[in-house]
Amino acid sequence: MNKTRIGITSIGSGVGQSIVDSCRLSGLPMHITGYGNNPYAYGSFDCDDQKILPGIYDKDYLLHLLEACKKDNIEILLPGLDDELLLLSKNKKKFEKNGTTIPISSEEIINYCRDKELMSKELNKYESIFVKCYEKQEIERHSNENTILPLIAKPKSGCASRGIFIIKSKEDLNKVTESHVIQEIAIPERSDNNHQAFVDALNKNQLIQVSEFSFQIVIGKNGIELGRFCSYNKLQNGIPIEIIPISSPDIWNEINPLIPTLIKKGLYGPINFQGRMTDNGLKIFELNARFTGITGLRALMGFNEVEAIILDSLNRKSHLSTNIQKIGIRQTSNRTINIAFNKDVEINTKKIDPNKEKKQQYRILVTGANSYLGLELVRKLATDRNISEVVALVRNPERFRKITESPLHTPGITLKDISSLDNGQINLSNVDIICHLASARPGSSNQEIAASLEFTQKIVNMAIKFQVSGFINASSQAIYGTNHISLWTEDMPASPETPYAQSKWASELMTSSISVHNKHAYGVSLRFSQIIGASPVIRTTEAPHSMTAKFLQESKVTIIDGQQTLDLLDIQDAVDSVISLIKIPLKEWPKTLNIGSGNPIRVENLAYKCLQTIYPSIDKGHLLEKVENDKQKSFGMDISKAEKSIKWKPSRPIEHTLQSIAACIKKNINHNL
CATH class of the missing domain: 3.40.50.720 (NAD(P)-binding Rossmann-like Domain)
Incomplete structure (x- = not known):
């Protein structure tokens, strides 16, 4: 039986690992090649082949990736890291000329994900569900800071939950630079079990990651929705550790009107919204046009979005559903590798020892x-x-x-x-x-x-x-x-x-x-x-x-x-x-x-x-x-x-x-x- 040749970039990332996990949970015959610059990458040892490439910030990364995909006859390339999405989106036609499909959104969609201020200002025009953004000067001019604070500062071009801090007073604005975006904080609604704990933590200048909703939608190459998954998550250091799927279709009511607009703007493949239910309704504070760290866990719940995208790329129908009788829990896992498994691993290990x-x-x-x-x-x-x-x-x-x-x-x-x-x-x-x-x-x-x-x-x-x-x-x-x-x-x-x-x-x-x-x-x-x-x-x-x-x-x-x-x-x-x-x-x-x-x-x-x-x-x-x-x-x-x-x-x-x-x-x- 012919195997579909799949490539996964940034195989050492959590997303890369999650993608390969989903592939291994699929019944499709496939040959998986993991690309990355670390011979010790955890996910690479779940692949059929591992190829070492320059880092994604290297000026020759794209050239090496193109050559590798051509040499390895990669049919479908799945990105594993945020920071390469824009590069791959801009150059996807170069890959297509070599017979490689990249299920990836347009540059415009990716820019919304990379720039939180742009996301808020532009997408709120279509559906007002994104947390509001503020200019530093706007806060400084505000007569009563108690009516607007606390707020949160995040790196403008960051992803996930890295590099954030809380602004509780105008003095805290001194830590805000031009690379930050200032957003309102999505506080869980009062009926939420975690509301008081969240507020108490804020008073201690802490931000706990509870009561977060994750909305994952998968769009096929013809703009047809392949499936959707919503879960109620608890996170630790930005990593979801408790995941409860939500089956009620009403949870999507505030997101649904936005999807057609995003599809028109080039949404293709996976997209993830992260937010909380507040007293003022759903508030989205993160948007990522990629698979996520819990993509593999969703596959264990029956929602194998990676398989769906692969089938769609092969012009075959898929059926995504979720086993709502399951919940997800996550923790670190361990692996041992014989150093003789891989030449690069062996060489590097012998240099150390x-x-x-x-x-x-x-x-x-x-x-x-x-x-x-x-x-x-x-x-x-x-x-x-x-x-x-x-x-x-x-x-x-x-x-x-x-x-x-x-x-x-x-x-x-x-x-x-x-x-x-x-x-x-x-x-x-x-x-x-x-x-x-x-x-x-x-x-x-x-x-x-x-x-x-x-x-x-x-x-x-x-x-x-x-x-x-x-x-x-x-x-x-x-x-x-x-x-x-x-x-x-x-x-x-x-x-x-x-x-x-x-x-x-x-x-x-x-x-x-x-x-x-x-x-x-x-x-x-x-x-x-x-x-x-x-x-x-x-x-x-x-x-x-x-x-x-x-x-x-x-x-x-x-x-x-x-x-x-x-x-x-x-x-x-x-x-x-x-x-x-x-x-x-x-x-x-x-x-x-x-x-x-x-x-x-x-x-x-x-x-x-x-x-x-x-x-x-x-x-x-x-x-x-x-x-x-x-x-x-x-x-x-x-x-x-x-x-x-x-x-x-x-x-x-x-x-x-x-x-x-x-x-x-x-x-x-x-x-x-």
């Missing part, structure tokens, strides 16, 4: 560390210089320690019981990558498979909660089923046929949700073929293992059909695939990879090779029995994607693996004797 010049080392947690694959992976990770610590998570540490050849006796490995996840002994904030190998087996009971899947959900949720950068999920070729003709590729639809296969597919879906919640975190599912090879915990259920064990005891092996193929992978090659994945940048991790031999073998050939491995110079053909059956299924995966993306391919021939299996099983037989 030169110790980070050393090659980055990962802390890795391995679930199912006592499993067949887990043991060998932990052993290999412990010797890798790129790994600073391996946390091996197991269900029974004491049993695990008794394994003579266990890698847990190696320095750099920390053994933890699975209960450590619940008792505070493991801090996943210190983990860079989770290798999730814990799983039920194909022959496990339904209850065991359900318990395994429950644990997968738990570890995935914890990875999301603690913002773990990388998550590797051990999946299986079983998700393909047996109805596809092999060799199977990653883009084939899943067709799991057993409870075990269903659980593996479910684990892949859970893993994919990690990057949905955290765009700066990455989850990959490795679809392993049948893993074989020597191990302290070697299993006899795999065909080569069971054949070898029987041949060593000179017992007969019966093969059914024999023409079907198996995809067999040496356990050390399986381990190497995980190591190869860890070595590449997290941002380059694919979502799924087939990890197999790349060369499936017929069962009949496998049996003969097993026999020849044990009895290279003796004819033991009588130990092999064949039964005809044409209903057996074949297995085999295409591994070209893994070869290309992580530079991995299996290096151990089947003969080598069979020799290691025979030596391992023979050793176990002698030990038991």
Whole structure:
């Protein structure tokens, strides 16, 4: 499906963050590029791409933004900061020539927003709802200051609530400069619960931001209103922290007559009115022709104005509505980023902390560390210089320690019981990558498979909660089923046929949700073929293992059909695939990879090779029995994607693996004797 390419400017601003939040709450397929001059910008890590540009006050900003939008094939550009609105409005046709639409109002509308005095004097001509403005000299000439004061002084070209102060006496006028505009104060009406608190604060020379109404209207490119949203807000330092949507249409009565005039003057896209209900009716004191810091919160209430504008730009209908059963509350949020996520972040961070010049080392947690694959992976990770610590998570540490050849006796490995996840002994904030190998087996009971899947959900949720950068999920070729003709590729639809296969597919879906919640975190599912090879915990259920064990005891092996193929992978090659994945940048991790031999073998050939491995110079053909059956299924995966993306391919021939299996099983037989 083609994705609409969206650009968001000033991605580090609160408005930029709110826009990207709204995009992520949309069901529209889109590719988001965040533009800004700060590599650490919070919102950039929710985008698909991040591009560093000069600051918006740089003389070459417009040129660089035009070039970036053209190069990135941006279809719709959404501004994230007040101070660039006028520049973009003046030059929107330049962007349109390159195929980029900017849903932005005319210069006239933006000038009303930027100049509060102009807003009051001009727009009050059409509808007298804006707070009155005063000249400094007018106040000085007033005979009785008590009839006009207190007033408020704001920067003429400011935005939001920055740089304001209260004028309670004529002496306060000395602080007013030519860059200020003086306005009446919109005091909440007497019936408002916050009226007295507001008045008391004024008497203390304080202005509390309560009882504010925010009116957001969205206008499409043809001058048609796409939707409107009104809320009753409490603010702290200019930031709305409590938002209650107002459903009554009467609240709009005083604004409605003004909208047609604004549309005629070039209103396009979002516009926000901020004001209070006073004893003299609605009084508007702020006007902003842009999305706002609570645009994303409005989207959580069902009013996704960003999505509506995008749909309108694509000539598609939208339907904006609000879930009035919800209220909004806001507070600061936190995010951690692996410095390797972004080159600019890495360079800047290493300048601040030169110790980070050393090659980055990962802390890795391995679930199912006592499993067949887990043991060998932990052993290999412990010797890798790129790994600073391996946390091996197991269900029974004491049993695990008794394994003579266990890698847990190696320095750099920390053994933890699975209960450590619940008792505070493991801090996943210190983990860079989770290798999730814990799983039920194909022959496990339904209850065991359900318990395994429950644990997968738990570890995935914890990875999301603690913002773990990388998550590797051990999946299986079983998700393909047996109805596809092999060799199977990653883009084939899943067709799991057993409870075990269903659980593996479910684990892949859970893993994919990690990057949905955290765009700066990455989850990959490795679809392993049948893993074989020597191990302290070697299993006899795999065909080569069971054949070898029987041949060593000179017992007969019966093969059914024999023409079907198996995809067999040496356990050390399986381990190497995980190591190869860890070595590449997290941002380059694919979502799924087939990890197999790349060369499936017929069962009949496998049996003969097993026999020849044990009895290279003796004819033991009588130990092999064949039964005809044409209903057996074949297995085999295409591994070209893994070869290309992580530079991995299996290096151990089947003969080598069979020799290691025979030596391992023979050793176990002698030990038991």
